[in-house]
Amino acid sequence: QSVLTQPPSVSAAPGQKVTISCSGSSSNIGKNYVSWYQQFPGTAPKFLIYENNKRPSGIPDRFSGSKSGTSATLGITGLQTGDEADYYCAAWDNSLSAWVFGGGTRLTVL
């Protein structure tokens, strides 16, 4: 069981918008920044969102992040078939002194 909780899968049609939730607790998301990672099969994770809602250079503004209390959300607009991947949230946990990840969400663009 992952410390952070994500839905196993989400799906939407091309051009539509999708959101992926990430639920944690006061010791992780409640007190620290959330980051998000995109992973295609057989490849390393890619840095997608940091400090809850900031995008690294090169990440399109179709990707956005937000945080409220002990939950965070990744949003993707204008869905493309190339967005089909696994998405993970992460945060530092002060009680565990550890990075904790969500279980991952598989995005399908129908």
Next chain:
Amino acid sequence: EVQLLESGGGLVQPGGSLRLSCAASGFTFSDYTMNWVRQAPGKGLEWVSQIRRRSGAIYYADSVKGRFTISRDYAKNSLSLQMNSLRDEDTAVYYCARDPENPYGMDVWGQGTTVTVSS
């Protein structure tokens, strides 16, 4: 070009040992905290260990505490993970990941090295 290159993976029997390495290039290695993250076949990401940039403070996941040892060599710009008493459940792709701390998150990842624990 900023790059992390892992090596050292392979097949090992339960109870055996293996040492992973991660060669860093294209950035000032001493300016960054470093992490190991693993991914078992068909599973999600699991953080393994961290070594901080200034304090040298070290942290481990409970699942590897007492069996794994993280270290870094500033002269060689290298990160290592000594893995002892390996178990079947340690089978995974192991990634090293750069951690700027500010911004918070793991911004650069290596391509991974595969560890298989099996008799």
